[in-house]
Amino acid sequence: MKLLAITTSEKPSLWIFGYGSLVWKPDFKYKRSKVGYIEGYSRRFWHGDNFHRGDKDVPGRVVTLVEDQDACTWGVAYEVTDSQMEESLQYLNVREAVLGGYVTKMVEFTPREKYQGSLLALVYIATSDNPIYLGPATPTEIAAQITICRGNTGHNIEYLLRLAEFMRLYCPEVEDDHLFSIEAAALALVI
Ligand SMILES: N[C@@H](CCC(=O)N[C@@H](CS)C(=O)NCC(=O)O)C(=O)O
Numbered sequence: 043m044k045l046l047a048i049t050t051s052e053k054p055s056l057w058i059f060g061y062g063s064l065v066w067k068p069d070f071k072y073k074r075s076k077v078g079y080i081e082g083y084s085r086r087f088w089h090g091d092n093f094h095r096g097d098k099d100v101p102g103r104v105v106t107l108v109e110d111q112d113a114c115t116w117g118v119a120y121e122v123t124d125s126q127m128e129e130s131l132q133y134l135n136v137r138e139a140v141l142g143g144y145v146t147k148m149v150e151f152t153p154r155e156k157y158q159g160s161l162l163a164l165v166y167i168a169t170s171d172n173p174i175y176l177g178p179a180t181p182t183e184i185a186a187q188i189t190i191c192r193g194n195t196g197h198n199i200e201y202l203l204r205l206a207e208f209m210r211l212y213c214p215e216v217e218d219d220h221l222f223s224i225e226a227a228a229l230a231l232v233i
Contacts, residue, residue, distance in 0.1 A: 054127075070126070077116070078152050079116045090104075091142065102192070
């Protein structure tokens, strides 16, 4: 069987999609980034965090993705090439998988500039079978938990406010009732 060798001038690269702390703090080197979305998932503050924004006694709440065929989640896709690929994957494996309980999946990412075409991206998702998965709660309950938690990386409320700030700045046209209702409830508790 003849194998068609497809050679391009493009170097091998990998796209990594962030939708939580990765949108405001990737902390790995990348070639370029694009704001856009993935379809079929909602972003929810349903995952526990006993390292970065909480501890073993009082876990914080961070975001994960839950399947929802009618939804889409906005974030940032980062392109890593050459040595950046190994470096970013090694770093994220510790930050996301080992310390965060996330697993990886490939999803289709659509840039805001749709003419650029969609692309496959790696995403870190925490599933409900994860031991520190917390699951659904009301915005008030989630906010109350977030306002009292802090971990090795900082206060849980910083995580919430920076994600809300990213969405306002970079995706002002996007409605995210879950995120902004939790933000409003948390601010009402601390101000
Ligand atoms: N996988 C999501 C969520 C990532 C996330 O928030 N992970 C936590 C690990 S539990 C983290 O990196 N936290 C760092 C921080 O809170 O600054 C993303 O793509 O942004």
